[in-house]
Amino acid sequence: MSSKLPLSFYRRDDVTLIARELLGKVLCTNFEGKLTSGIIVETEAYSQSEKACHAFGGKRTPRTEVFYNDGGLSYVYLCYGIHYLFNIITNLAHTADAVLIRAIEPVDGIETMLERRGMTKMEHRIGAGPGSVSKALGLTRHHNAIDLTEDHIWVEKRGINYKEDQIIASPRVGVDYAGDDAFLPWRYRVADSPWVSKAK
DNA sequence: GCAATGATTTACT
């Protein structure tokens, strides 16, 4: 019943291409017998050439160690002591590229997600923002470095394809005065999706 | 071994 993306999908050397192609795919988790999933509607590419990346400049620490694995692994870590951020490791070993999932559109297990978020009714912000995504899907740091071809966390292809003009890359043109490297247009979102935080 | 910090979210004024 699943058509998981093959490892070869993650192991290409163009992280921004992978980030774009992940839009419209379905991220699924299956913990404790509870299946939850959502369409990926916003991603962000990270690589060691961008200083916002934990592994910037090839820096190696115990936490970023997973970045240097082959693509197709999960990378979940705690930010600000409260929020878990879910990333997918891409590219080949020894190359620190990753795609951060920033927003999803709920599909399966909505009841479970509402419960996890402590909500009673459906709200758009349920999957908007990396911390919210992880909470809705039940991800914690214990789900770090999990193989995405196993039956706990995976990404499915469900025949959804967004056209080029439905994908918005940001930050957009207009940042003329600011610095250079921190403003790569490596955030991708689906236009017209009510599930992402509002585009600027 | 200990103190500072962060790829965010939520709530309150």
Next chain:
DNA sequence: GTAAATCATTGCC
């Protein structure tokens, strides 16, 4: 709109 919450990882002594 601003401020606070919260803890694992990191870097320095």
